Amino acid sequence: MPSPTDHRPAADRGARPGTNHDIRPAGSRSRGRPVWRVGDIDFTRADARHRSDTTLFYLLTGASFVESGSELYTRNLLTYYRDVPQIADWLTNVWEPEELQHGAALRAYVQAVWPEFDWHKAYQGFIAEYSQAASPEAFEATPHLELAARCMIETGTATLYRMLHDYAQEPVLRRILASIRDDEVSHFKHFLQFFRAGRAREGNRRMRVAWAIGRRVRETRSDDAWIAFRHAFEVRNPGRRCLQGDFEQWQSELHSIMRRRFPLRMAADMLIAPLALPLLIRRLVRRVAEAGLRRVLFA
Ligand SMILES: [Fe+2]
Ligand SMILES: [Fe+2]
Numbered sequence: 202m203p204s205p206t207d208h209r210p211a212a213d214r215g216a217r218p219g220t221n222h223d224i225r226p227a228g229s230r231s232r233g234r235p236v237w238r239v240g241d242i243d244f245t246r247a248d249a250r251h252r253s254d255t256t257l258f259y260l261l262t263g264a265s266f267v268e269s270g271s272e273l274y275t276r277n278l279l280t281y282y283r284d285v286p287q288i289a290d291w292l293t294n295v296w297e298p299e300e301l302q303h304g305a306a307l308r309a310y311v312q313a314v315w316p317e318f319d320w321h322k323a324y325q326g327f328i329a330e331y332s333q334a335a336s337p338e339a340f341e342a343t344p345h346l347e348l349a350a351r352c353m354i355e356t357g358t359a360t361l362y363r364m365l366h367d368y369a370q371e372p373v374l375r376r377i378l379a380s381i382r383d384d385e386v387s388h389f390k391h392f393l394q395f396f397r398a399g400r401a402r403e404g405n406r407r408m409r410v411a412w413a414i415g416r417r418v419r420e421t422r423s424d425d426a427w428i429a430f431r432h433a434f435e436v437r438n439p440g441r442r443c444l445q446g447d448f449e450q451w452q453s454e455l456h457s458i459m460r461r462r463f464p465l466r467m468a469a470d471m472l473i474a475p476l477a478l479p480l481l482i483r484r485l486v487r488r489v490a491e492a493g494l495r496r497v498l499f500a
Contacts, residue, residue, distance in 0.1 A: 229370030237380045239306045244313040247373040252314055256454040257435075260348055260365065261311050261374075263429035265320070266327045271297055273332055278351075281344045288395050289485035296388060303381045310374060323436035330428050346413045349475040353413075355389035356471040364462045389471060396475050407476050415493075425453075456499055463498065465491050 243339050275297040282288040312320055362382035369375050427448055434443040470491040478486055 203266055204312065205487075212423060221375070224329060234383045235380075239302055239309060240385055242306065242309070242373065242377065247310060247313045247450050248371055249314060250371050251369070251374070253291050256458065257365075257369070258311070258318075259430055259433055259451055260455065262320070262323070262433040264361070265304050265307035266324055266429045266432070267304075267322060267425060268300050268307060270328055270331055271300035273328075274300075278347075281347060285344070285395075287431060291391060291395075293377055295378070296391070299384045299388070303384065306377045306381070310377060313373075313408050315362065318433075322430045326436070327429055327432040331425070334424060334428070345396065345399045345402075346409060348392050348399065349410045350413045351392040352389055352396060352475050353472060355385055355392055356468055359385035359471065360464050362467045363467065364459065367462045368458055371421060371476055393474055397477070400477070407478075410475055468494055 275292055278292055279289055282292065307406075308320055310317065342460040362378050362385055366375055366378040366382055369378060380448060391497060400412075430448050434447055435441065466487075469487045473483065473486050473490050476486070
């Protein structure tokens, strides 16, 4: 695992955003976040109150796998944006170190609370399979549309960590989740800003943008989670093959958490932001997006 370090430019450091639902563009007051480092977290202080919560175990483990695999995405994304130094520099010097730090913090937490779980063994299996799915062929047709899709992916992570922060009780975990959540909101703002900057050149084809976002929403549901769950499950339960039924049971437990705590409105607001809709119809579209999300997430 790479050792996470803070490479953020000075402009990225400063006060915490006023609320965790703040999606104003990067560069405004909300751009600043406190610097945090995984090395500053005392994982020995994590208590065991969530140890019997297998739903949370698989969520945190899966998230740690995907975050730790961010190198794959950086490499692929850099091939798409190598001619745009502003984006390439940010991906290399800010985005990737932060995503890897998310993976390192979640991994350390899982190892502190579930020390019997062989994280590295499960991760090796996961990354071998996941690297096939993370190929550049999965990207959108143009680098500009891919930026809209990246906004959607950061929406997914920002809302997931916000939900988990609301759900978790243990103080060390809550601190980690709050820091990651703020980073993900900042990633969203950066991708949105890059997307808006390119719109003058590419034009504002809302249907194509909406299609790119919708495609990623639909795809997010299944594959990554299934791969992560299966590898974690089989290491946690030696000798047992993970069946679809095991995954479905975990998903139904997860859905019951989501129904109570998923920030639907925040997700809808963020998802429609790249469409740059006039104020009057934004509310209507947000309601449609909320209804669509409810169907996709809770079906
Ligand atoms: Fe992340
Ligand atoms: Fe992110």
